[in-house]
Amino acid sequence: MVQDRVLAEWGLRGDWRPLRSERDQTWHLTTGDGPGVIVKLSHRDEAVGTVDFQIGALGHIARVDPALPVPRMVETRGGALRSMIRGEDGTDHILRLLTYVDGAIAQDVFAACADPAGLRRAIGGFVARLSLALRGFFHPHAGSNRHDWDLARVTALAPALPRIADNALRAQCAQVLAEADARIYPALARTRHQVVHQDAHMGNLLVDPAEPTRVVGVIDFGDMLHGPLLADLATAADCFPDAQADPLAILADVTQGFDAVCPLEEAEIDLVFDLCCLRLVNTVLVAAARHDPADTAPDLHLGGGHKHGAMLGKLLAVGRTEATRMLRRACGFPVPALMPDPAATQAALIAQREAAMGKVWHFYQSPLHLTRGEGAWLIGADGARYLDAYNNVPQVGHSHPAVVRAIARQAAALNANTRYLADSTGAYAQALLAQAPAGFDVCAFVNSGSEANDLAAQIARFATGRHGAVVMEGAYHGITAATVELSPLTKAPPPHVACLPAPDLYRGFAPDPATSWAEATAHLASAGHAPAFLMVDTALTSNGVPDQPPGYMAGLAKAARASEALVIADEVQAGLGRLGQFWGFAVQGLEHVDLITLGKPVGNGHPLGVVLTRRALWQAFYAQCEVFSTFGGNSVACAAGQAVLDVIAREDLLTRANRIGDLLRAQLRDLAQAFPLIGDVRGRGMLTGLEFTSDPAARTPATAQAARLVEAMRENGVLVGTAGPHRSAFKLRPALTWTESEVAFFVEALRKSLKTL
Incomplete structure (x- = not known):
């Protein structure tokens, strides 16, 4: 009867070979011309909506990713995608034809694969591509196609728990189900949902027999539904060959492959372990529910000698924390070094640092272990939240979404040095100069505030032909060989650097700028130097942010100009709005500056430093020195800088x-x-x-x-x-x-x- 209908409506006849199928009747029909077609006769209880859901999904994939090797619908002579056929018992069945996707079932060739890890990564990548192809597709039946393999409702199978004969396995399944209700499902609800295949495991994936690490197709779209994206990943990871396998290594390979094609979000990577455990429990419970108690070989229903039960036990023995650390490392996420004992974690991290980095000074008597930043807050490894009132680097808050997006998107597109033309660099330079005082028309990009101050000092020394420098006592301007000499906070200044006394109005000390300058230049003269520049952090941050006498900064600049020295405003800490206006020197009444330096906050922590100056100063210097920082002002850094400017303006x-x-x-x-x-x-x-x-x-x-x-x-x-x-x-x-x-x-x-x- 089926053969007659296929001949009548599709005009096809040939050799019919039955195929294994859990629910439908399926045949491979070869006609002598090409690989043939698949004939599917749906179960009598199969709803028309379910079949149309599958037909719609295959049509959507054909439109958005036509090269993805999935079956295609074969139209009848009249252009229909399905037909109805009535059985001898009077029930109606849906009949449809699909193209045959050639390849070997992955599980049939897995044992002979010379590179099983490569195959697992390929499976993850292929399934991710399938998930991306289904993104944006929906059908009215997608939300009602619920079945026993729906990972979002594994707890509905809990009544089958008593049918698991193995006490340890039953307890493990119950443990995962309890976790699902209490933690996993609430967290899963906050992740990406879409139509998912949810059946792309090694039994439905096809590989090239001659090259088993190359996935060439996927079949059986009968378990599709609207659910969490992670369901496709967890199903793909169900490629455990036997009870002796290492489930965590397998899961890491598949996850790495999936993430390389469809990047996982932070909340998703932390649920991969849980979804894999749920998939294993799902398999055990379905088998238990369908097991005939009269069966004298109850272990057979789990396959592979309790394969899935063994994998579950191994994963739970490793634990969620350690497994998630391994998965994060495999996909390039930050990896917190968590141990059951926080003190042990801290000791291990300190030992690791000292072994690889030497002695490092840490904040606090007991170093603080941080794992995340969110806006005004930093989060410790133990989950404790700390209000950050110290770090000036995240100018617009830790991990500001706009800055993170700008960095990620530009890094995904291009990160090249400024010898090449790139869209973000010049545009950002113009945007920054638009905020600068009149006459500032050049940006020189480097990678940090230290480099910016170093370069500014070089420019000033070149322009004046002098070597002397004047800074504030207690100042900090960087860690390069040149800037550490300008940082009396960390190193006693050499003879060519003179220090100005810092004001302390709280204790009544208000130094006269002209007198202070005269004393500083006299000190330089005694060592045979004349001042090339005055470099000053305009907020005097390292001095404790003291109030300044009226006209103090302007007086210093006037004295410097009288000595034909240039004025460098170190705005690393005081700039970009820190003092309530865009430039700190403007707040402090410093009307004349020759060079402005920026670092740290300008990229919200992404490596970026800038020197802003006038074209005449820069061009004369560059013509002789041609100073160039390979990645100073690279396209990603400038994207971060632009995002910071945008956030400052947009959020006022x-x-x-x-x-x-x-x-x-x-x-x-x-x-x-x-x-x-x-x-x-x-x-x-x-x-x-x-x-x-x-x-x-x-x-x-x-x-x-x-x-x-x-x-x-x-x-x-x-x-x-x-x-x-x-x-x-x-x-x-x-x-x-x-x-x-x-x-x-x-x-x-x-x-x-x-x-x-």
């Missing part, structure tokens, strides 16, 4: 910096009424100096108390650091994205910390 962060910064300082001054240890609150925008004094009358620096407060603040969930000549002040440099809630949290944490002293 300069306005917010002034409003939130003023609120923070007002509440700190209120807190000082109850705690006389707080001697001074100063600053502008989102840069605040908080001075502690052990004797308010004498204004004695409370160095020891400040150090203890740093530790106490950490215990209360806030990260801070000290600055100033006596290390008795907090320098608070939070992201420009702080809100009132972060201010309230900070002030309350400080209140609690002060009470402990």
